[in-house]
Structure formats: C-alpha cells, structure tokens
Amino acid sequence: MKKKLAVLMSLTLVFTILAGCGSKSSNSGTSADGVTTIEFWAAPNPTQQAYWQKIAKEYETVNPKVKINVSAIKESPTSEASIQAAIAGGSAPTMTENISRGFAAQLANSKALVPLDTIAGFSDIVTKRNMTKTIEPWEFADGHQYVLPIYSNAMLFGWRTDILKEAGVNEVPRTYSEVIEATKKLKAKYPDKYLWAKPDLADPTSWKRWFDFFMLYNAASDGNKFIEGSQFVGDEKAGVDVLTFVDNLRKEKGLLSQNVTEPFENGVGVFTDVGPWTFSTWAEKYPELQYKENFEVSLPPVPDGMDPANAKTFADAKGIVIYASASPEQQAAAIEFIKWVYSDDQNDVAFFQETNLPPARDDVGTNEVFKPVFEKTPVLQEYAKAIPNAVPSMDNPKFNELQTFIGQEAFNKIVRGEIDPKTGWDNMKKAIEGELQ
Amino acid sequence: MEKNNNRLGWLFASPYLIFSTVFFLGPLIWSLYLSFTNWDLISPTYDFVGFKNFTKALGTPGVRSAFWVTYKFMIVFVPIVTAMSLFVAVIVKGLPKLKSVFLIGFFLPYLSSGVVASLIVKGFLSHTSPVQTFLRERLGLDIDWLGGSFSALFVVAMIMAWKFTGYYALILTSGLESIDQEVYEAAAIDGVKDSQRFWKITLPLLYPAIYTTLILSFGATFGIFTEVYQLTGGGPNYATNTWQMEIYSQAFKNLQAGYASAIAIMAAVATFISIFVIRKILEMWGKRNGWV
Numbered sequence: 001m002k003k004k005l006a007v008l009m010s011l012t013l014v015f016t017i018l019a020g021c022g023s024k025s026s027n028s029g030t031s032a033d034g035v036t037t038i039e040f041w042a043a044p045n046p047t048q049q050a051y052w053q054k055i056a057k058e059y060e061t062v063n064p065k066v067k068i069n070v071s072a073i074k075e076s077p078t079s080e081a082s083i084q085a086a087i088a089g090g091s092a093p094t095m096t097e098n099i100s101r102g103f104a105a106q107l108a109n110s111k112a113l114v115p116l117d118t119i120a121g122f123s124d125i126v127t128k129r130n131m132t133k134t135i136e137p138w139e140f141a142d143g144h145q146y147v148l149p150i151y152s153n154a155m156l157f158g159w160r161t162d163i164l165k166e167a168g169v170n171e172v173p174r175t176y177s178e179v180i181e182a183t184k185k186l187k188a189k190y191p192d193k194y195l196w197a198k199p200d201l202a203d204p205t206s207w208k209r210w211f212d213f214f215m216l217y218n219a220a221s222d223g224n225k226f227i228e229g230s231q232f233v234g235d236e237k238a239g240v241d242v243l244t245f246v247d248n249l250r251k252e253k254g255l256l257s258q259n260v261t262e263p264f265e266n267g268v269g270v271f272t273d274v275g276p277w278t279f280s281t282w283a284e285k286y287p288e289l290q291y292k293e294n295f296e297v298s299l300p301p302v303p304d305g306m307d308p309a310n311a312k313t314f315a316d317a318k319g320i321v322i323y324a325s326a327s328p329e330q331q332a333a334a335i336e337f338i339k340w341v342y343s344d345d346q347n348d349v350a351f352f353q354e355t356n357l358p359p360a361r362d363d364v365g366t367n368e369v370f371k372p373v374f375e376k377t378p379v380l381q382e383y384a385k386a387i388p389n390a391v392p393s394m395d396n397p398k399f400n401e402l403q404t405f406i407g408q409e410a411f412n413k414i415v416r417g418e419i420d421p422k423t424g425w426d427n428m429k430k431a432i433e434g435e436l437q
Numbered sequence: 438m439e440k441n442n443n444r445l446g447w448l449f450a451s452p453y454l455i456f457s458t459v460f461f462l463g464p465l466i467w468s469l470y471l472s473f474t475n476w477d478l479i480s481p482t483y484d485f486v487g488f489k490n491f492t493k494a495l496g497t498p499g500v501r502s503a504f505w506v507t508y509k510f511m512i513v514f515v516p517i518v519t520a521m522s523l524f525v526a527v528i529v530k531g532l533p534k535l536k537s538v539f540l541i542g543f544f545l546p547y548l549s550s551g552v553v554a555s556l557i558v559k560g561f562l563s564h565t566s567p568v569q570t571f572l573r574e575r576l577g578l579d580i581d582w583l584g585g586s587f588s589a590l591f592v593v594a595m596i597m598a599w600k601f602t603g604y605y606a607l608i609l610t611s612g613l614e615s616i617d618q619e620v621y622e623a624a625a626i627d628g629v630k631d632s633q634r635f636w637k638i639t640l641p642l643l644y645p646a647i648y649t650t651l652i653l654s655f656g657a658t659f660g661i662f663t664e665v666y667q668l669t670g671g672g673p674n675y676a677t678n679t680w681q682m683e684i685y686s687q688a689f690k691n692l693q694a695g696y697a698s699a700i701a702i703m704a705a706v707a708t709f710i711s712i713f714v715i716r717k718i719l720e721m722w723g724k725r726n727g728w729v
Contacts, residue, residue, distance in 0.1 A: 081689045081690070084478055084479055084689065084692060085689075087478075087479040088478050088479050088694075106692055107479070109477075109480075110477050110478075110479045110480035110692070111480060111481060111482075112479050112480070197564075202584055202672070202673060203670060203672065204670065204671075204672055205670060206690070256564060257581070257584060258562075258563070258564040258569075258581045258582075258583070258584060259559055259562060259563045259564065259583060260563055260564035260565050261560075261563060261565065263564075266565070268564070268565065398691075400690050400691050400692070401691050404690075408674070408675075412672070412673065412674070413674065416584060416673065416674075418674070
C-alpha cells in the first residue's frame with residue numbers, strides 16, 4: 001500500500017510539472033460552431049493597438065465566423081525576442097504587425113513565416129491598396145513576399161530652430177560643413193548644449209544604427225544597399241565620409257552619448273532623428289514644441305558637394321506577417337481579414353490619423369483622402385514627400401550581427417574618439433565580411 | 438524497517454530529484470546536445486556541426502571579453518563587497534539592541550529588483566541629474582560613467598556590492614555571534630592588545646564564514662546579467678560583457694541557440710574550474726595560517 005502511495009505521489013508530481021511545462025496546442029483555431037479564432041499581435045504602441053482593436057471589432061460584426069484577439073506584442077526584452085520566444089515555445093500567434101524587413105528575413109530563413117504571395121487573394125490586396133511599387137523592394141531573395149508593409153516612415157532629422165537661431169544659425173544646415181559651422185556657433189553661445197545628444201550613439205544594439213549610421217550613410221551614398229544578398233557592397237567613400245563627419249562633430253564637442261532624458265525635447269541637443277510617431281507624444285508631453293515655430297524636420301545632411309534636396313534616408317517600414325504554425329483555417333481567415341481592411345481607403349486614413357504613420361501606399365502623397373490628415377498635422381507632409389527617398393533595411397537574416405558590427409567596430413568607437421574613421425570602416429568591413437562567409 | 442526507511446527517504450527526496458531532473462539535468466543534456474548543432478531557436482530543422490561552435494566561440498571578441506570581464510569584476514567586486522559586509526557585520530554586532538532590524542535593512546537590497554536598482558542608478562548618473570550637474574558645474578568633472586571601460590565596470594560592481602552586502606553581512610554576523618566571548622577574555626589575560634583582537638582572534642575564528650562569503654561572491658561574478666543588460670548592454674566595447682550577457686545576445690538577439698549553448702557550456706566549465714581553484718587557494722590560505 002505504502003509502495004503504491006509512493007509511486008502515485010511521484011507520478012502526480014512528474015505529471016504536474018510536465019503539464020506546467022507543456023503549452024503547445026494542436027488546436028486548429030476553429031470551434032465546433034465554425035468560428036475561427038485569430039491571435040493578432042499588434043505593435044507595442046498604444047495608438048496602433050487601439051486602431052487594430054477597433055478594426056477587429058468592426059470586422060467581427062461583418063464576419064461573425066471570425067474572432068480576432070488583438071493584443072500588443074510584449075516589449076520585454078524586445079518585441080522581436082518575444083516573438084521568437086513564442087515561436088520557440090509553440091505559442092506563436094496567427095499574425096503580427098511591426099515586422100521589419102530584416103527581422104522578416106530571419107523568420108523566413110527559419111521557415112516560420114507563410115509566403116503571403118502563395119495565399120489566394122494576396123495580389124488583390126496589393127492592387128486594391130495601390131501599393132504595387134511600394135511592395136516591390138520587399139520581395140525576398142527567394143522571390144516570395146513574406147511581409148505586407150503597413151507603413152513606411154522616411155526617417156527625418158529634427159532641428160531645434162529656436163536654439164539654433166539664438167546661436168546665430170538662421171537656416172537649417174544641410175551639408176556637413178554647414179552642420180560643423182552650426183556646431184561651432186552653438187558651442188560658442190551655449191557650451192553646455194550639444195548638436196547631437198543621444199545615448200544610443202554609443203550603444204552597439206543593432207537596430208540603433210538605422211537611426212544614426214544608416215540615415216547618414218543612405219544620404220552620403222545615394223541609397224547604396226550596403227549588403228546585397230550575402231555580399232558586402234558598402235560604398236567606402238560614403239562610409240568614411242559619414243564616420244569623418246561624426247568624428248568632426250565629436251572634435252567640436254558636438255556629441256553627447258551619456259544617458260540623458262529626452263535631450264532634444266529638453267534642449268540639451270538641437271539635432272536628432274525624428275519619426276512621425278513622435279508628434280502625438282509631443283502634443284501631449286511637450287505642447288510647446290511646434291512645427292516651424294521652434295523645430296523643423298529635414299532630410300539627412302550630406303557631404304559637401306552633394307545635393308541635399310534629394311538626399312536619401314532610412315525607411316523605417318514595418319508590416320504584417322502570418323506564421324507558418326497557424327492552422328490553414330487561421331491563415332485563410334487572416335488573409336481575408338487583411339483583404340477586408342485594405343479594401344477600403346478609409347481604413348488607411350484612420351490608421352494614418354490615429355498613429356501618424358504614413359500608410360505604405362504608392363499614392364499617400366497624392367490621394368485626396370489623406371488631405372485631412374496633412375491639414376491636421378502639417379509636418380507629416382514632409383514625411384510623405386520623402387517616401388521616394390527612403391531606403392528600406394537590409395533583408396539579410398544575419399542583420400542583427402551585421403548591424404552590431406557597425407556600432408562595435410566603427411560608429412560607437414568614433415563617437416567615443418577611440419578610432420579614426422578609415423580604420424573604423426576597415427575593421428567594420430572585415431568583421432561584416434567574416435560574418436557573411 | 439531499514440527498507441521502509443529507504444523508501445520513505447526516496448519519497449521525501451523525490452520532489453527535489455524530479456525538480457533537478459526536469460529543470461537542471463534535462464536542460465543540461467539538451468544544452469550539451471544543442472551545442473553541437475546550428476539550431477537557430479525557431480527553425481524546425483538544423484544540422485550537426487561538430488565542434489564548430491566551440492572553435493568559433495574561442496575566436497570571437499564577445500567570448501574572450503566574457504572570460505576576462507568576469508575576472509575583472511572579481512577584482513573590483515569581491516574586495517569591496519567583502520570589506521563592506523565585514524564592516525556592516527562588525528557594526529551590527531556592536532549594536533546594543535535592534536540588531537535584527539538593522540540587518541533586515543541591509544538585507545533588503547538583496548531582495549530588490551536588479552532592474553529597478555539599475556534604472557535608478559541610470560537616472561542617478563544621467564548627464565542632467567543633480568549629481569552629475571553638481572560634479573560638472575562645481576568640481577569641473579564631466580564623467581561619462583557608463584561610457585568609460587573601467588567606470589562602467591565599477592558602477593556595475595558597486596550595484597552588485599550594494600545588493601549583496603546585507604546578505605553576506607548576515608552570514609558574517611552569524612559567524613561573529615558564534616565566537617565565544619570567553620575567547621576574547623582569555624586572550625586579554627594572555628596580553629593580546631585591543632588593536633590585535635581582530636587579526637589574532639576575530640579573523641581566524643570568523644574564517645569559515647569569510648570562506649563562505651568569498652566563495653559566494655566569487656561565484657556571483659559568473660552570473661552577472663541584469664545590471665549589465667540594463668545599464669551597459671555589455672559595452673562600452675565589451676568592457677562589461679559577461680558570460681550571461683554573451684549567451685543572451687547570441688541566443689536571443691542573433692538567434693543562434695546552438696552557438697549560445699556552446700558558450701554556455703564553456704561558461705560552465707570556466708566557472709567550475711575557477712571556483713575549484715579559488716576554493717583550493719582559500720583552503721591553502723586558511724591552512725597556512727592555522728585557521729582550519
């Protein structure tokens with residue numbers, strides 16, 4: 001009896017522990033009454049989450065056979081890591097937004113994504129939404145489309161024109177020598193202020209290079225791809241020019257990479273990358289920051305001798321993916337939902353209004369339906385105008401390692417004055433080529 | 438009767454054995470297996486790559502830095518935390534009353550979240566914080582605490598020391614309390630001066646407790662992650678890149694679970710060997726002085 005009791009207790013313990021470990025579901029997502037449930041993870045941005053929750057509810061009223069659970073992607077430690085952990089743990093959602101081209105390449109390489117172009121109805125979405133040209137650069141090396149881009153931000157630099165004017169700089173600097181000149185005037189007037197104050201400048205985290213190195217590099221190289229397939233094709237002259245520019249800013253004491261709270265908003269720095277999502281935050285938190293009154297936005301500065309009017313910049317573009325682990329019923333329901341959303345231009349207008357993120361469409365700058373959005377927030381016109389100048393991120397599945405090398409071997413060291421620009425570029429190139437082999 | 442006792446013993450030990458099998462032995466074997474593959478954490482397929490992950494790891498600056506940074510942390514962290522916990526223990530021991538209240542106060546940081554502590558320190562060291570502004574404007578010191586190789590390491594070591602001081606002080610206080618007062622009285626009769634009391638009596642009799650705290654503090658340096666992750670991300674230029682940080686980066690940032698497993702195995706080997714050597718040195722130290 002005692003032996004049986006001991007065995008029973010041991011087995012109970014084992015099964016209790018194992019039951020706690022296993023959470024993988026073989027559920028097709030469709031219930032007995034024919035309702036298919038989709039798990040949709042929206043971007044960890046309150047405005048995007050609110051938009052998708054609202055639109056999902058509307059869709060459920062139109063199509064009661066589909067239930068869409070919208071929740072935000074967990075940001076701890078990063079949204080990418082949360083998605084990876086969910087896939088590894090067998091609890092991936094049906095679909096998520098907020099997927100960059102580089103991360104999609106990682107996921108596609110691991111067979112975690114559904115090639116959207118193989119699902120019936122995908123081409124209808126592209127045509128109806130007027131995004132034939134916009135989606136072209138999103139094609140992957142294997143010829144498939146894994147991401148439906150939702151928005152495309154041509155990243156711009158913001159300038160605190162109020163502080164610059166006080167320092168005697170009346171025009172937004174557009175070339176490297178103009179920026180250096182402005183830095184000298186700024187430091188002469190305000191020794192405690194910096195041209196570019198941003199802790200990320202010294203942080204090697206890969207995605208941070210999109211908002212400093214790549215913005216400047218795309219402008220200096222006229223949109224060179226940097227990495228094409230598994231080849232490093234970086235433009236050395238442009239790269240060294242960028243690093244030299246940053247080095248010169250450091251020499252003029254124009255850089256601050258220490259931890260500091262919202263330096264641009266608080267006037268510690270007068271220049272920084274600004275995405276369109278920022279303006280709704282500023283409206284609430286920094287209402288004194290008014291476009292054309294105390295700040296302006298511009299394309300990145302370019303090396304002397306280049307035309308700054310058409311400078312290229314980085315495209316912070318993200319989109320929706322569907323996961324291979326979802327059941328066929330869920331995949332079909334997901335694509336039908338997307339099809340429904342993008343069959344009506346007003347849904348894109350609502351997205352733009354709610355989030356300030358320009359929809360990834362060919363006609364965002366010309367279609368009259370978006371006019372009210374630009375009237376309400378005029379600065380967004382600058383972002384819409386810059387869309388043709390915006391270069392998307394690389395689609396290499398090793399983008400994380402590769403971009404980390406840019407910081408570790410070159411950019412971060414230049415910011416800290418530990419290396420000269422040419423050596424930095426050479427070291428970075430060597431590390432990247434080693435990783436690509 | 439003996440047979441029944443054995444069964445009962447196994448029954449009582451079974452929760453621990455099951456727990457260890459599921460959460461320690463299983464993952465260890467799985468990690469060892471993964472270290473010979475190129476699995477990327479999410480792909481359904483992967484290949485066996487032999488010792489490629491290990492040879493690759495040996496040549497990377499990330500792994501090399503993880504190896505050396507751990508010892509650099511030891512050099513800074515262990516003396517500081519030992520001195521601080523010893524100081525706290527001696528002070529608390531001398532208190533006339535409310536000893537446990539003070540000990541709990543010192544112990545609280547150990548229970549606090551490393552994330553919260555790191556964020557507070559980050560704000561404290563911010564360029565525009567009152568402390569930094571004071572240093573800059575009054576003393577002309579503009580220090581980029583988290584941007585300098587040594588200062589970043591020092592800051593992390595100090596947070597760790599703050600966190601662990603109370604815990605080690607608790608152990609040392611117990612050690613101090615266990616020293617019989619009569620030993621001091623006998624020593625006084627034998628002519629031991631007050632200034633010699635600590636070195637001649639307290640330290641030798643406290644050696645077992647000091648040995649424990651030293652082993653624990655050396656061991657703690659192999660597990661540093663939260664503070665580094667929150668404050669420096671392993672930088673600047675790998676200056677604070679610990680084993681845990683490197684494993685995390687490779688597994689969850691670069692999606693190289695197989696490679697990260699190889700690094701984890703290397704970290705485990707480095708940890709076991711280091712702790713073994715440190716133990717031997719401490720034992721030799723104790724024996725040479727006749728403390729054990």
